[in-house]
Amino acid sequence: MRSRVIAGNWKMNKTPAETREFLESVKERISRADARVFVFPPLICIPEAVEVLKDTDVCVGAQNFYYEEKGAFTGEVSADMLICAGAKAVIIGHSERRDIFGESDELINLKLKKAVEKGLIPILCCGESLEIREAGTAAAHIERQIKSAFDGISAKDAAKCIVAYEPIWAIGTGKTATSDQAQEICACVRETLKSIYGGSVSDVIPVLYGGSMNAGNAAELVACEDIDGGLIGSASLKEEFADIVNV
Numbered sequence: 654m655r656s657r658v659i660a661g662n663w664k665m666n667k668t669p670a671e672t673r674e675f676l677e678s679v680k681e682r683i684s685r686a687d688a689r690v691f692v693f694p695p696l697i698c699i700p701e702a703v704e705v706l707k708d709t710d711v712c713v714g715a716q717n718f719y720y721e722e723k724g725a726f727t728g729e730v731s732a733d734m735l736i737c738a739g740a741k742a743v744i745i746g747h748s749e750r751r752d753i754f755g756e757s758d759e760l761i762n763l764k765l766k767k768a769v770e771k772g773l774i775p776i777l778c779c780g781e782s783l784e785i786r787e788a789g790t791a792a793a794h795i796e797r798q799i800k801s802a803f804d805g806i807s808a809k810d811a812a813k814c815i816v817a818y819e820p821i822w823a824i825g826t827g828k829t830a831t832s833d834q835a836q837e838i839c840a841c842v843r844e845t846l847k848s849i850y851g852g853s854v855s856d857v858i859p860v861l862y863g864g865s866m867n868a869g870n871a872a873e874l875v876a877c878e879d880i881d882g883g884l885i886g887s888a889s890l891k892e893e894f895a896d897i898v899n900v
């Protein structure tokens with residue numbers, strides 16, 4: 654049985670004081686849900702979030718890290734540094750990291766390997782652009798992204814990962830994928846994982862949908878067979894996040 658997962662990706666929003674205020678207001682509602690709940694605040698807000706959520710099961714994670722142990726990598730933080738700050742999970746391969754910051758499939762693979770080696774729970778993101786969707790090659794694109802990200806990762810480690818399918822054209826646009834479109838690609842993610850690791854592993858990896866998910870459309874999306882939850886951007890910054898968790 655796969656766990657249900659709801660994760661909030663705050664992106665570059667909220668200060669430490671705003672983090673405290675917001676999490677105190679939703680803490681009760683997000684911690685009594687029948688789902689694994691994650692919040693991904695900006696890096697410097699992680700200690701604040703960990704402190705507010707310390708007596709709950711809500712897991713605090715980071716939006717990014719660098720795969721090297723330490724050294725001359727100006728502006729970067731390592732997995733060990735995240736762990737020291739209290740992070741237990743990390744988002745890898747978000748389309749904003751791929752597109753704005755030029756992260757390659759190769760770098761994403763190195764990050765995924767390091768995250769599992771260090772015991773951070775990775776949420777590996779994949780997703781196609783509007784151009785790829787209109788060309789009818791979305792499924793092939795997703796298959797390639799998944800195979801590349803998991804290259805060299807053992808079945809035992811893969812079973813600890815979470816995958817999020819986020820069509821780029823649906824992120825922050827208010828344009829959600831239909832439940833049929835989302836289900837089709839989430840099933841393709843699972844099929845790809847099954848072709849690499851077999852059904853015993855692909856059956857336990859939660860596959861999330863992300864892209865303008867909100868309290869109004871979450872129920873229909875998570876009712877799909879291969880959608881085990883959501884990675885939420887804008888709606889995770891508001892009280893609405895607690896509504897989604899409770900859906």
Ligand code: PGA
Nearest residue numbers: 824825864865885886887
């Ligand atoms: P959105 O973002 O919910 O604002 O579309 C989702 C994401 O980027 O993870």
